[in-house]
Amino acid sequence: MHLTDAFAPVGHHKLIFGGPVGAGKTTAIGAASDIPPLRTEAPILGGPGQSRPLTGAVLDYGAMTLGDGCTLHLYGTPGRERFDFMWELLAEDALALILLIDNSRPDALDQLHFHLGAFSRFIRDTALSVGITHCDLGGGLTLDDYQAELERAGFGCVPVFVVDPRCRRDVCLLIEAALSVLDPVARA
Template sequence: MAEHVILFAGPMGAGKTTAIRSLSEIDVVSTEALNTERHVVDKETTTVGLDYGELTLGPDEKVRLYGAPGQRRFAFMWDVLSQRARGLMLLVNNDAPEPLESTRRFLAQFPALVEAGAVVVGVTRTDVARAPLVHEYARAIAEWHPGRTIPVFTADPRSATHMRTLLMALIANVEAAALVSEQQQEVA
């Protein structure tokens, strides 16, 4: 059985826990605690360790969904969780201050996944804040990471359909990058 480990990362309040709950076929394991930074994001709880869910894509394909905490003080968990990850689903809250800068900072935290072309960006809360637009994210990401294909979508983490679209785009990119790498090794 093929297994994909996908890491959900992004700032607090971007919808990582909600996205995993939308996709998971099992009860999601969460490590939530009271949010002590309600002045930053007004929500009652926040992830302090990880979220975990699972999704079966077919008889031969399972996806393990890991959600990282969004607060910088838990950045050590980003390293731990990214070790097994084959792909990164970066969720960014369009309603937060400086969402493009937040995107840049989070992409910089996962250089191996960015270099492998194993990233997709989901821009959340576009119903609340229309700007920046998706093409502005795509243009900025292309400037920060020339030569890398990082798809950018608007996404509602409450929608299993939206999240599945992002997940399938991510898995397609991961598999395409693996094929290209394999072919390059055969030529060399």
């Protein structure tokens, strides 16, 4: 991955991936990581009709080596709200949030608003990019719908993309978009 010339990281840096259960955080970190990712998944204890046998329980971790030799650490937050205590811990000293939203969910905009609220202070101090996943599975929302919601919530100039979390190129696009809006002087 090549970062824009405006961002020159030194040493080690950290990004977090957030979003609801099933949005693709674990998959995205696995796709982008240059090392075998660490996954802390646990069985889902839910009612009938669970479409997934496992969910992220504590965190996911991967790492990328950037063009200048620096390491970008990738942390995935657990999607279940009962693990929200981990969100703030993982966000500490991170450069940006990569927010993944599952477009096939009927409450996709509610999930967007929930996570914007949960990470509001962090986002305002750092950067954000939004990846819309599972567009192939249905859902009538468009990128314009998400951008309009972000603007209504006071997050106007946020990069939003349709992504396949299995595709390294798509995940790297989200990462580069978030990093490109950082002020390199403020982060030095």
